[in-house]
Amino acid sequence: MLYPARMKKIQLLALDRYQERIVERLHELGTLQINEGADESGVLKSWEKRRENVLAFKRRAETLLDSLEPFEKIEKPQLRKLIFEKPAPFECDPKLLNQEAAQPYLSSLQRKLTNLKDRLARLEREIERTTARLKTIKKFEGFKIDLSEIRDTKQTFSIAGDVPMENLEELLQELSSFSLSLSKREGEEKALLIALGLKWEKTRVVAVLSRYGFERIIIPEVKGTPSELALEYEAKLEKLMQNNQKILAELESLAQKEINNLLALREFFENKLERVEVQQEFRRSARTFTLEGYIPERLAAKTVAEIEKVSDGYAAVMILDLDEDGQQAPVMLDNPGHIKAFQGLTKTYAMPRYDEIDPTFLMFIGFPFFFGIMLTDAAYGVMLFFLSRFIMRRFESPGIRDIGKILWLSSLWTIALGLLFGSVFGDFLQTFFNVRFGVFDVLSRADVALLLAVIVGLLHLNLGLMLGIKRKLAKRDAEGLVFEHLWIVMLEISAGLFVVYRFTGAKPILWPAALALLACTFILFRKASIFGMLEIPSFFGANLSYARLLALALATTGIALAVNIIAGLLFGSVIGAFFGILILFGGHIFNFIINAFGAFVHSMRLHYLEFFSMFYEGGGREFSPFKEKRRYTKIGGDKTW
Amino acid sequence: MVVDINIGLKALGAGIAIGFAALGSGIGQGQAASAGVGAIAEKEELFGKAITLAALVETQAIYGFVIAILIMVLLK
Structure with missing residues (x-):
């Protein structure tokens, strides 16, 4: 451990x-x-062929999965379900998990899917064409002519299109010199114009039209008046859309039915592939x-x-x-039960070396305690307790569940310390019910709390210091022991003796105190000449850094206090009470979220920067076992691959 | 209402101590956090280190806070 x-x-x-x-x-x-x-001898002749075979199966499952996933119907998450219901268990057909069954299954599914997607593509093209035609036909609504008549004949031509309204009058004037039959419908910005004329005049008419910004509309080869055709095409479009919905529903149902099987198959072949590939080693x-x-x-x-x-x-x-x-x-971190949840925090910083101490257990002790001090509120602790239980129950990902466990342990410390210091939603009980309890009030006795925070820091740093000394002794690293740890011991002895002198006034104590300080400065001077002296304020800085335990505790209490005061001012009328309750609710949730996040980050930081710097080196290579990944499949299936 | 000027000066001193420390710390934290976000965008596994580096700068604000507490408590 x-x-x-x-x-x-x-x-x-x-x-x-x-x-x-x-x-x-x-x-x-x-x-x-x-x-x-x-070496080369490791690769069997048949190896490449087997690898290709498994890889082909894996890719087929992946391709089908990619094709079906866009049609998967994902239900909108409902808060009630999210909180109270466990996610449905994963179900698939275990009989498919072998080569003989997978081959026909994948082929048949591929055929079905290709067929449906082809039909869908054809329908979509038809819908697009019909929509475009309907749009064109609708432009001619109001004209009581058969659109099949607006065509070129041997002697005549016909042309239809839009003209900007501001050019219409001039255009008509110019066109009056030709033998044309003109029909028009004026709109707000454009006018629709249909011209029928003699073929030998066509080139000149088109030239005139183009000068006035005429945009030609190609009339589809249809028969009937625009209103009749619009009705016909609308009905056709509706039918096409219905067919489209039908195919989409079929695809959705196929996705619903087959995605789990495909996920299981992909995982199955991934594991197979890993087994084949390892053999080249x-x-x-x-x-x-x-x-x-x-x-x-x-x-x-x-x-x-x-x-x-x-x-x-x-x-x-x-x-x-x-x-x-x-x-x-x-390096394999090996911790039991809830301690295991903290392994992720250790790995985030660095894996320990093989012969080095694994600091996970120390984080298991220190992290929730620091978190509890920084949040220090029984009510927020209860909220965190339920949040952590929810995370642990609802999420399957081991990493997220570990965070849930860390928060769960932290919530216990938060409740305990909140009760110890008499903080429930800050001073809520005191403000609204005149109930007081707790050892002392952090806000009014900040000096005592600061001293406690620094003492906690000193103890924490000294635990790290002892571990550092132990490691240096085990490695027989005398130089490291002296230059990295011994000077701190001398400094602490000296500081301790000066404190004793301050309270007792016993002058003989001054001699060993001065000697210890001298030894400390001598070591540091040997380490890095005058710059070595900078280590002393740096050590005090690290110790003082634990003042953040108090700072964050004060911030939690302070914001809660402000929320309670503002809400208290509003409790005079019914409307005021309504807004007061809203402020209490929103304010405390805000305070809880912002300070829980702060407590998490700062607990992490105190361990990583102050505590670990005393003893931890890190840099180990993580143990990476040859292990199958089974999220969707269970052990069993094909043994003859 | 007559208020002792010493109390006012203490409050002012404490305010300056924490105010300027927090200002400097905030600017530094902004720079560290924006660099951290850039780093995470490139390499997601740096999240832990980026957040720690951003929190590192807050130490200066903590020093200011300690000074403010000491001013309020020790200067009678």
Whole structure:
């Protein structure tokens, strides 16, 4: 718990014919990290072909998934469901999870989908064409002529189009010199003009028209008056739209039915692919293969037993101690229960080195406590408690659930410290019900609270200092011990003795105090000459930084107080009470959110910057096991791949 | 109502201490946070470090706050 999991090296030698079974079992167990390092001999001739085969299946599932996902009907989240109902369990057809069943299933689904999408594309094209025609026909509404008559004949021509209204009069005047039959309908900005004339005049008429900004409308080859045609096309469009909706509904139902199966299949083939690809890391002889890797010590015996079981005893497994380069071993954080939730915070900063302390347990102790001090309000603690339970219940992602667990632990400290300092929505109980309780009021005794915050900081820093000293001693790093830690010890001894002198006035204490201070300055001077002295204010700065525990606690209480005062001023009339309640509600929610976020960030920061700088190096390589990912599928399915 | 000038001067001093410290800290935090947002856009896993760096600058405001408390409490 205080150190990363102990690791061992594992070497395995087995006959080729057990390779599939061993790889599959190791993949299911997920207990070892396989080292890279095969040469060309590691690649079987058939390997590439098998890889291509699995990859093709995976891609087919992915392509179908991409095609169907746009049609998936996603229900709008309802607050009631979100809070009170657990998400529905994932359901799929487990019989599909093998090559023989997947092949026809994917082909049939592909055919269905292609057919539906082709029909949809044809319909959409038809809808587009019909809409465009209807739009053109509607332009001629009001003209009681058959549109099929507006066509060129042997001797005559016809032309229709829009003219800007401001040009209409002049255009008509100029066109009067031709033998034309003109029909027009005036609009606000444009006029629609239909001209029928003699063919030998067409070129000149068109030239005149274009000078006046005439925009020609191509009349579709249809028969009937515009009003008759509009009715006909509207009916056609409605029918097309109905068909369109029908196909979309079919696609939605197909998506609803098949997406879960496709998700499961994709995951299934991803895992298969991983199993095939890992085999190129193996070294080979004519009939055997070997693999090397790292395994957590506590899982080694079980893994060896499982390998022997699936290989009928025809595998040689060696579990070896780490050699001198063991410090390069991958690091697996190994914490039980709720402590595990804090591993993410440790990783966010840096993975510890293999031989270094894992600070997760220390964060498990310190983080919620600091959070509780900074929020310090029983009511906000209760709100946080319910929020964290909701996060833990509602979300499936392990990372988010871990945040929920961290907030849950933090809420317990917040409630406890809120009750200790008598804070429930700030001074709500005092303002509105004249109820007082708590050890002391943080707002009026800020000096005591500041002293407490600095003492908490000093204890926290000294815990880090002790861990740092322990690590340096274990590494036999005398130089590091003196220049990084011993001067702090001297400084603290000196400061402590000066404090004792301040209260007792015992002068003999001054000598050791001065000597300790001298030793401290000597070390720092040797470390970085005069610039080394800067470390002293820097250490006091780190200690003073814990004053933020008080600062954030005060900010929470202060804002809550302001909200209560403003709301209290309004409680005189019914309307005032209404707004008062609104302000209480909104103000306290705002205060809760802003300060909970602040408490989280600052708790993190106190650990990362002040605490970790005392002992933590980090920089380890995370253990990355050969492990299948199973979000949608369960163990089982095809064993003969 | 007669108010002791000492109380007024103490309040003024505390206000200046926290006010200027918070102003400087705020400007710095703005710069650190905007750089952090840029970094996260490029590399999402830097979120933890970016938020820590943004919070780092707040220390100066904390010093101002401590000075303000000390002025109000210790200067009788």
